[in-house]
Amino acid sequence: MDNDLTIANCLEALRHRLPPGVTLLAVSKGQSPEDVEQAYAAGQRRFGESRLQEAEPKIRALRQRCPGLEWHFIGQLQANKVRPVARAFVWIHSLDRLGLAQRLDRIAGDEGCCPQVLLQVKLRPDPNKVGFSPEQVTSQLPMLMHLSHLKLRGLMTMAPLGLEREQLHRLFSDCRQLAQQLRSHLPSAVARDFNQLSMGMSRDWPQAVAAGSTIVRIGSDIFGSR
Ligand SMILES: *Cc1c(COP(=O)(O)O)cnc(C)c1O
Numbered sequence: 326m327d328n329d330l331t332i333a334n335c336l337e338a339l340r341h342r343l344p345p346g347v348t349l350l351a352v353s354k355g356q357s358p359e360d361v362e363q364a365y366a367a368g369q370r371r372f373g374e375s376r377l378q379e380a381e382p383k384i385r386a387l388r389q390r391c392p393g394l395e396w397h398f399i400g401q402l403q404a405n406k407v408r409p410v411a412r413a414f415v416w417i418h419s420l421d422r423l424g425l426a427q428r429l430d431r432i433a434g435d436e437g438c439c440p441q442v443l444l445q446v447k448l449r450p451d452p453n454k455v456g457f458s459p460e461q462v463t464s465q466l467p468m469l470m471h472l473s474h475l476k477l478r479g480l481m482t483m484a485p486l487g488l489e490r491e492q493l494h495r496l497f498s499d500c501r502q503l504a505q506q507l508r509s510h511l512p513s514a515v516a517r518d519f520n521q522l523s524m525g526m527s528r529d530w531p532q533a534v535a536a537g538s539t540i541v542r543i544g545s546d547i548f549g550s551r
Contacts, residue, residue: 332360333367335547343541347534350397352526352544354379355551358386364547365391373418373542375400377410384413399481399523399542401455408432411440418481418523418542421445421455423465426472433474443481443523444469448499451485459503466507470515477511479521479539480504484529497524497536 336351343349352373353361361372361383370393374380377398384396397416407429410417420426420442433440447456457465462480470477482500484493501522508516525533527546534541545551 330549332363332547336364336367336369339543339546342531344534347538348540350399350523350540350542351547352399352542353383353548354400354544356544356548358383360548361387361394362391365394371395371397373397373399373544374414377406377413381409381413397542402429404428408436411436411438414440416441416443416478418443418540419445419455420475421457423461423468426469426475430472430474439474439476441476441478443479443521444477445481445483446500446503448482448496448503449485449488454483454485456482462503462507463510466510470511477515477519479519479523480507481523483526488529490532493529493532494536497522497533497538500524501537 339349348371350371350373351364351369354375372394374396387394396414397418398410398414399418402410402417402419402425404425407425411429411432417440420429429440444462445456446462447454447458480500480503484496488496504522508519511519521539522537523540523542524538525541527543530541530543
């Protein structure tokens with residue numbers, strides 16, 4: 326690997342460019358446990374994975390070697406994977422429908438955990454993406470906020486491919502506004518922590534951060550292409 330492009334250097338460069346207060350989630354899907362260890366050695370603690378089957382052995386392998394890792398699930402969540410996901414991950418960015426949220430709440434109660442969750446919203450037509458529509462999330466919020474084993478932290482969104490910078494900025498701003506609107510309907514105890522926006526990946530994080538993102542999910546800009 327080119328010296329300037331080591332994982333540690335890429336992390337360092339990103340940290341310099343991110344405003345303070347924006348959390349960097351290193352997306353390690355498709356990367357080996359050794360790559361995660363390199364990022365860990367460079368101070369990175371929060372990692373995102375999108376496929377349970379790939380993540381489980383990685384998480385297990387690193388438990389001893391890298392204490393203090395915080396795993397975030399960012400992939401499409403299938404109903405039959407909810408329990409193992411609740412066991413392995415403390416954050417779930419991709420809660421995309423009410424039925425799934427209710428199931429996760431029930432299972433989290435069983436498991437005695439309280440995952441931090443972000444509601445994934447779909448703000449533009451995109452056949453490849455899932456998520457609540459703004460109307461759905463708004464009308465279902467009263468049910469979502471009563472799921473007592475989930476810690477509602479905010480919204481997550483992904484941009485469709487091929488948008489211009491302007492369009493990206495508008496999309497991410499729409500997400501921030503939607504989150505503000507929802508927050509105004511929440512009881513103050515819930516609203517207080519409903520303050521996270523998971524927006525932006527390698528190709529669009531500068532636009533997401535400019536629009537108010539608080540968590541960027543970055544894979545290839547850290548680890549190289551998969
Ligand atoms: C893979 C992935 C990312 C990271 O993508 P990069 O282009 O590698 O930065 C971010 N979010 C989600 C949901 C992903 O699946």
